[in-house]
Amino acid sequence: MRSVKPIGPTNSPPLALVGEAPGREEDLRGIPFVGKSGFLLDQMLSKIGVGRNGCYITNVANVRPPNNDFNFFLKEGNERMLADFRLRLWKEIEEVKPKVIVALGEQAMVSLIQKKGITKYRGMMYERDHRQDYKLRVIPTFHPAYVQRIYSTRPIVEMDLAKAYRQALSPSTPRVDFFTFPSLDGILCWLAERHSPVSVDLETLGSKLHTRCIGLAWSETEAISIPLIRGGNHCWTEEEEFEILSALREYLEDPSVEKYFQNAPFDTTVLAREFGVNVSNVKLDTMFGHHLLYSELPKSLDFLTSIHTDFPMYWEETGSDQNNATYNCYDCCVTWMVAQRVEAELKERDMWDFYQEVIHPAVFALTRMQNRGVLIDIEARERVRRETEEKMLGHREWLSEAVGKDFNPGSPKQVKELVYGKLNLPPQKAPGTRSITTRDDALQALSRKFPQHKGLIQHILEHRSLRVLLSTYINAELTDDHRSKTSYNLAGTVTGRISSSKTIDGYGGNLQNIPRGDFRRIFRADPGKVIIKADLEQAEFRCFCWFAPVPSLIETYTLDSRYDIHRLNASMIYNIPEDKITKTQRSTAKNGVYAGNYGAGPLKMSRLYDMDFKQAKMILERWKRVRPELLRWQERIRDELRATRKLRNPFGRERIFFGRMDDATFRAAYSHTCQSTVADIILEAIVTLDQQGVEILLQVHDELVCQCPEEEVEETVEKMRNAMEIPIQVPGVEQPLVIPVEISVGPNWYDVKPWGQDAS
16 A cells, blocks of 8 residues: 655644545545545635645545545454554644644544534534644534535535634634523513613423523623523522513513524424513524525524634533523524624625515514414315225235235335336336335336336335325324414525425424325315415416517417416427317426426436426427527526526525536526526515415415405405516516416315406
């Protein structure tokens, strides 16, 4: 094994970069980080204004492991070799005395600070007095080889390198002033001072989410933690606790006091439910503000701490009451600090008004919406459950008869044995892991290649679909008053679309994948009220027509806003009259149009929509030929991305794309402006309707579901239409973009009939 020696200045340089082990190129040239990883590392250093010549660069192991696999040194029998490598590394560090060491990758981090889990620990400074004359300071981050695989992590590594360099030039750890376990008089005096703005954070205990303490910060380094539970017991007498909570309620409900939160829906819900506190004047939620700025980056408070602050890692030890109170204060200070930076950057990037007018009020409208929930018809649910179980049993019996023995289509093991064993079909590999899989898309691909087995595979897939319907939706836990609830997340997607998941109490789940069909009958209006469903029509395609723009289609929509454009497109693709287009042709052409607009190739399209490759190729080629505006629009997007890495939609939402300038990033960009525009129409409508007092029950895809008293249907329908059919002026297009809504009314989500002009 050839030794690869370290390079760089040895007289206390600002940075030492420690990798894991040399690769092939490093081994050949005898210099660390000169291959692809080294080239990328040089680029990232240059981005923060540091040259490689100013850094000491080395590795944990100074020889290349077989197959470039560091795990070779971790195998039994090689422990002595690894120990010698680490001993050599420590001698280097003690001689060189770098100001800050950047641990590049998991093994460098383990060797330097004895921590595992690079995702958890990256970006945080670790300090200790290593020797009397030297303080060890280490910041872990991802290895450049990892960045090559997951390129979206590049800005994170650049932030970590910038932090390390800043700390090397000007070492500093903020000195905090925390009030933990203050006296009753101390708490009341502090609340009476009315500090503003103030950040608020709760620490809860147990599955019932009892509040352990309430923290408030009024600067980057000053905070108080008000204890409520200590040692598993209440901290105060009933009279004292009443006095504290009364003063706290008065403070948090004071409209003259500005508040900051990280994930306000959680904290404000707990405060309202447990203490009857209705927080007012929340100025900024750092989670949603940061997500608006950087939708592709993580948004957790520990991540925000790592990139915005120089605090040490404070969240490792939170078990004891004292540690928990300190942690509470740190969370508040980080939230206060991040709020200042997020607000400043939102203003700098001209998104502050959009945040204030749409995102921020939507956070609280969605909170009210998810806390309201929707009533479930218990009898209908039981009927649907029985029907679903019967269908599942039918599929299982059919498959058992076909296989010749009892067969459970819900068993991945049995499905794998059947498909790859008995049927001897070619194994399908999962993307990323490359392990053999029986995922839905893998089975669909096999059914296309081997049509003789399509019936059997379809029975397996349909059984799976019914099982998910049963477990995820039909059997979902309800509240005591028979309501289905979900937690809406405004920061769950990069496009701004709302995602959903279980509530903090464990109710509900992901509504965005909820199936259509008569199952939706179980979602019903409250007694004396009716359901109103409003669905944006052909929303994303209309956006494309205006953004491209496609003058002929804009004119068609302007003359008849409800024209069946998908039938027209199918007519042009298949070159036959519109009145001869079949339902299947319309559906297939519609799928092809969306796939083509967003840059999917024929292989991707055939997998997405379970169609023949040649047919997919034909549809995509013809769509591009009949709509030359498409390629010009996509080219403009690519040019914009190459120049700025940014796209901005008509509402002012701006997204930074961190991926490589490749087809995957371009495909994401093609879809982003259309999808984010539709998402923001929905959000603006939610805000408007919530402010008007309309009871919104559900948001799924391009659809809003509300309820109202039977005698207020006409008024509510008009409110929903006005809120959703908003005119959007697109530069270069005279006619404003208005996406019409199809409105239906009925007793439940399924049994709805078109209303008014939609009835025709």
